[in-house]
Amino acid sequence: MNNIISYAHIKNNSVSINGTPVFSSEKNATLPEFLSEAYKSMEISYPKFHKMDLQCKLGFLCTEFALQNTAFISENDLTKTAIVISNSASSLQTDKLHQHSIDDKTNYFPSPAVFVYTLPNISIGELAIRHKVTGENAFFVSKKFDAHLLVNYTELVLHDNASSAICGWVEVDDTAYEAFIFLVETKNNTNKNTIFKPLNQLVVTQIYNQT
Amino acid sequence: MVFASYNNIISGLGFSTDENYNAILNSELAVKKTILPFSIETFCVAKIDETLLKNRFSSIENTDYYTKLEQLSILSIQDVMAQSGVNPADEKTLLIYSTTKGNIDLLEKNNFSAIDKNRIYLWSFANVLQQHFNFKHTPVVLSNACISGLLAIIIAKRYIESGAYNNVIVCGGDILSEFTLSGFKSFNALSNEPSKPFDTNRVGINLGEAVSTILITNNKELAKPYEAQIISGFSANDANHISGPSRTGDGLFQCLNQLNVTNKTDIGFISAHGTATPFNDEMESIAIERAELSGVPVNSLKGYYGHTLGAAGVLETILSLESLKNQTLIKSEGFESLGVSGKISVIDSFEKKSFQSFIKTASGFGGCNAAALFSKI
Amino acid sequence: MDALIEKLKGQIIEQLNLAEVKPEEINPDSPLFGDGLGLDSIDALELIVLLEKHYGIKIEDPKDGKTIFQSLRTMAEYIKANGKS
Known part of the structure; x- marks a missing residue:
């Protein structure tokens, strides 16, 4: 039985965990400002955070929020924890930064620290490093949040080579951003802080649309 | 059982798998020292001949309305559809596209005036392929760095084993661009000579462009090419x-x-x-x-x-x-x-x-x- | 030299996104890599970009970075000896 044990949603400069609002910034705060405030609110020290591009920061924070008050990391075999993430814009915002650094031949300074983030799955790598998760990876690109794609593939990977999964949507585009992360386990978790919702397309669509 | 079936390779060494396999048997290299339009430097890279591509693609569609990667992908997928006879409109057929950068050349200024800039989005790029071949399902797009191609094949196997599909066309492609070349150069990862994997004197990679397509299937009849x-x-x-x-x-x-x-x-x-x-x-x-x-x-x-x-x-x-x-x-x-x-x-x-x-x-x-x-x- | 070292501290913190590091915490003679600032291979490449962008110094062989980037002081000395500004 595959269960969703926790989820977090970040959009419009606010964060909710399992449908309950837990943090917000002013509506007109920019994305970098919001991310910085959200990071501070978590009271963690993870210097690598400041090196990440916006998409990785967003995915990192949303996952931290989803994991809060769960025993997901301590109770699961992390070699069998899959990370399945998707979005619409791939790494387009960082792609534009890199392109900008090479457009002008008289001011030509491509930066390795920017270029490395021009792959969307680097956000998966950042989560893997943060939590020492070494299981299956997949980064999909779809026009919109696609519950069917995510749920269907997560089920397949849980069937084949994983016992838990970090899944979701981490999107940063020109005008909008959004992250939605849900944690899935196959075993029956006894932790009282977690929720239990069966992993299926209907449930994921519901909790995604909830806030 | 899940079989590896009909396929195609388009690269600097040819427009079919046979051409490519025979070329490497003759120790031909797709990588060559080349001067590219955007730089005075010489790079050792593998390029697909643009005149050949234009000639081949213009017999199907107007080249003005398709990016280089779209043209290559359409040619490659078409070859596999023709060889295998798989019906793209079938309920049980899926296209998985594997790419790191898709139509990245659309980010360059003044490129492709007749082409919608939105095709920089990988799903939009894949949509062009879906429309062209009339695939029933929205293609699945995988962008997982350098493992994308192999991971797409593994994912195809999982889809087929689950019973969701009988035939999965896996196409992988990326073009040579100033974008990736400048990035790998900033990483000091490029070799100026043909690369030397596992050798004592290896110094880095050559970048190359290619599009390759393979049918993954549960249909034993389609297993013929390789069994x-x-x-x-x-x-x-x-x-x-x-x-x-x-x-x-x-x-x-x-x-x-x-x-x-x-x-x-x-x-x-x-x-x-x-x-x-x-x-x-x-x-x-x-x-x-x-x-x-x-x-x-x-x-x-x-x-x-x-x-x-x-x-x-x-x-x-x-x-x-x-x-x-x-x-x-x-x-x-x-x-x-x-x-x-x-x-x-x-x-x-x-x-x-x-x-x-x-x-x-x-x-x-x-x-x-x-x-x-x-x-x- | 001291002024250059102070300037470099700011530039390194900015270029390498060391948001949790304060300039006064960087000892000019401590190793830049290893435990100190937690810099990695990408940071090493970024320092090469920094030298080119701010000081017009091109390091052709990144292996030279090892000696140049030993500490802030070695970096400053290298800039003094080779820089245009």
């Missing part, structure tokens, strides 16, 4: 660094260890990732030794094609299937003397050999790794 199946395939993350591979080969070892190899002597060779960067090749050798596969010969095809990014896993799997069919080990081009610390034996000449199966591996930025085991039925 080969995908036994197992997995991915794993090093959880170590976003660009540097694990010094101990952790992720790749984890993949190899899971493959469930019952008889090592059946395995003819390992088609490694072998990019020819000092750290990647070193990591692979350590993972192969840790997985107790030191006795299995290893090659890398990057010496012929350079690193073709999203196409690499598909292209290298196809040529490995040719190797299996012809019972011929492919020489690891550019290799002279072993320059890695893990115990491996690199294939230094073309060689006839009787064998049952092979392993394909891939590793990439973001700490990702993948490995799959293919075998004769």
